[in-house]
Amino acid sequence: QSALTQPASVSGSPGQSITISCTGTSSDVGSYNLVSWYQQHPGKAPKLMIYEGSKRPSGVSNRFSGSKSGNTASLTISGLQAEDEADYYCCSYAGSSTLGFGGGTKLTVL
Amino acid sequence: EVQLVESGGGLVQPGRSLRLSCAASGFTFDDYAMHWVRQAPGKGLEWVSGISWNSGSIGYADSVKGRFTISRDNAKNSLYLQMNSLRAEDTALYYCAKDLVVAAILYAFDIWGQGTMVTVSS
Numbered sequence: 001q002s003a004l005t006q007p008a009s010v011s012g013s014p015g016q017s018i019t020i021s022c023t024g025t026s027s028d029v030g031s032y033n034l035v036s037w038y039q040q041h042p043g044k045a046p047k048l049m050i051y052e053g054s055k056r057p058s059g060v061s062n063r064f065s066g067s068k069s070g071n072t073a074s075l076t077i078s079g080l081q082a083e084d085e086a087d088y089y090c091c092s093y094a095g096s097s098t099l100g101f102g103g104g105t106k107l108t109v110l
Numbered sequence: 111e112v113q114l115v116e117s118g119g120g121l122v123q124p125g126r127s128l129r130l131s132c133a134a135s136g137f138t139f140d141d142y143a144m145h146w147v148r149q150a151p152g153k154g155l156e157w158v159s160g161i162s163w164n165s166g167s168i169g170y171a172d173s174v175k176g177r178f179t180i181s182r183d184n185a186k187n188s189l190y191l192q193m194n195s196l197r198a199e200d201t202a203l204y205y206c207a208k209d210l211v212v213a214a215i216l217y218a219f220d221i222w223g224q225g226t227m228v229t230v231s232s
Contacts, residue, residue: 098169
């Protein structure tokens with residue numbers, strides 16, 4: 001499985017919006033609507049933020065949204081808050097009962 | 111309370127074996143697919159393996175295929191990972207994770223354990 005490509009870091013000021021990209025291939029992101037996004041604070045287990053590309057689990061703020069275009073998925077966080085500072089990971093089904101994660105993006109709230 | 115508790119990690123020499131366990135509670139275990147995800151120290155997440163609710167569908171990452179075996183015992187609400195021929199690069203915190211939907215595999219993990227650390231070193 002090939003790792004998905006994410007920017008190593010992004011930053012934004014409180015109240016702003018940021019977008020994290022997740023680039024895969026036609027064998028994973030481009031072929032399946034099974035992209036998920038996770039938030040991980042230091043020393044904590046990951047938390048599911050988006051599934052099936054754009055759906056939010058119960059309890060996740062509507063400031064978080066997901067989308068996909070071609071082989072690239074995106075996570076947008078609007079109205080940035082200090083508590084959003086964390087690592088974010090995308091993942092996508094890659095066929096044959098396998099899954100690939102992105103390398104992770106560190107979000108800094110300035 | 112929905113909970114996953116991993117156990118079985120520790121220090122092991124290269125080439126040896128280890129068996130991880132994950133005890134589930136607070137939900138109907140045999141309704142959901144389950145997965146193992148690992149995270150090397152200071153590194154990102156890596157999906158290791160997944161198993162459907164009825165063990166009918168199983169998948170492995172290329173990095174562990176042929177060395178690791180996932181299994182589950184629905185009567186005991188438990189998930190397992192048998193790890194053989196361990197290598198230094200298998201050193202990581204191993205998380206057990208529950209799939210989001212009933213009787214399907216969405217590869218979206220809504221419940222995670224706190225992880226069990228595996229260190230492979232001589």
